[in-house]
Amino acid sequence: MLKKEVVSGPGGRVILMDSITKVAPGDEGAIAMSASHGGASSAEFALEIPLTAAFFNDAGVGKDNAGIVALDILQQHGVAAGTVSHTSGRIGDSQDMWDNGVISHLNPAARALGLEAGAVLRDALTRLVKG
Secondary structure (H helix, E strand, O other): OOEEEEEEEOOEEEEEEOOHHHOOOOOOOOEEEEEEEOOHHHHHHHOOOOOOEEEEEOOOOOHHHOOOHHHHHHHHOOOEEEEEOOOOOOOOOHHHHHHHOEEEEEOHHHHHOOOOOOOEHHHHHHHHHHO
């Protein structure tokens, strides 16, 4: 299961992980780019370590927004969060999401960082951390 840092700079660092369950001590302050769905259980794992931001796969959004509900939960805790469209990046494959992902949804905290839906995730997060 992939977990690796892909970019860092004055604005932080981005760590790819195929599952948000791999977030661990040492990841504090990072942007976790997880290939997990953006459901409620994913938000719980993302809140275990103080992250700057967390990104997930929107999993097609789903019934009652189940695939993106983590964005609202993380917003309530002041954590920026977003999703990549399931049509642009494979669920469970963070490298594919990094290579091909397009941002589909953002919470207000992520928009406040200057991120926008429709942007290529890799480019947007690289600009964010490189300053």
